[in-house]
Amino acid sequence: MRVVLITGAASGLGWHLARACHARGDHLLLTDIDAGGLAARVAELDPARVLGIAGDICDPDLHRELLKGCRKRFGRLDVLLNNAGITHRSPTVQTDPAVFRKVMAVDYHAPLELTLSALPLLRESRGQVAAIGSMAGWMPVLGRAGYCAAKSALGQAFEVLRAEIDRDGIHLLMVYPSFLDTPIDRNALGADGKPAGHARSTIGKVRPADRMAEQLLDALKRRQQRLFPDRGSWAASLLWRIAPAFYYRQMSRRFAGEMG
Incomplete structure (x- = not known):
């Protein structure tokens, strides 16, 4: 019997992960704010x-409830x-700082703190942890300063944590x-913390969540350390490092509609 805890499980990638794990015979502990x-x-x-x-x-109380229930x-x-x-x-210059704090709390503090709280159980099983970062943590994306910062912090913290818990x-x-x-993009916040009133811009293709779920679970099975499912975005992150001025020009054109 394998027990899997999935956060944000009521929709999107979390729900696809839950269904895929359930189909594989796992027992599930699911959580969501909805x-x-x-x-x-x-x-x-x-x-x-x-x-x-x-x-x-x-909420740290939820973390305790989850692990006690588990x-x-x-x-x-x-x-x-x-x-x-x-x-x-x-x-960035139009965004209420409360929006940045909320994004950082959900995307960085919460997964790190939950993982640290779960370590005693994971040590007993010699288990596994996965975290959903983003290529936005590796390269700047206009209109996403808080998200880029949070995902960059998440990636750096968990890359350090890997060696320590290994x-x-x-x-x-x-x-x-x-x-x-x-739904993470359909529910994106605007500058005032209310739902964003404009459509998102993208770089590369928009990938289906069900395929991403299968790739993630297969990567866990193979005990990979990192998964880069979109080679186009991975190439864009290299472009940002090799030719940042060209990257900025291309990104500024693609995301111009979001800058007001």
Whole structure:
């Protein structure tokens, strides 16, 4: 029996991960801030193998509830999938600092703190951790200063953490996708913290979330350290380092509509 904890599991990539893990026979602990959506998702799966606990992933009390519930219901934790995330679409100089703080809290502080809290259970199982970073953590994207900063912080922290927990037999996978077809962008915040009122711009293709879920789980099975599912965005990150002026010109044209 393998027990998997998935954050942000009520929609998007989290739900695709939950369905794929369930199909593989895993027992699941699912969490999401959308209590109604989470309850509906749990009802679609085998209740004997699934526990749902709703709450704000930034709340340390939720972390304690999740891990207590995991030990009580399943007795172990084998895989932690840090999927929950949030983004914004707004020029830096126009954005309320509260938006930056919220994005940083959800995309960086929450996954790091939950992972640290889960380490005792993961040590017992010599388990695995995965975190959803972004190519935006490697290269600047106009209108995403808070998101780029949060994903950069997440990537750096978990790259350091990998070496430290490897001594305990815990494997860590960092995933660096580009643009996915998930609610994270449809629910993006605007400069004032309300839903963004304009469509997003992208670099490269928008990838389906179900395919991303399968790639992630296969990477865990192979015990990869990093997953770069979109070679186009990976190439763009190299372009940013090799020819930053050219990269800025191209990005400025692609994202001009978001700058107001």
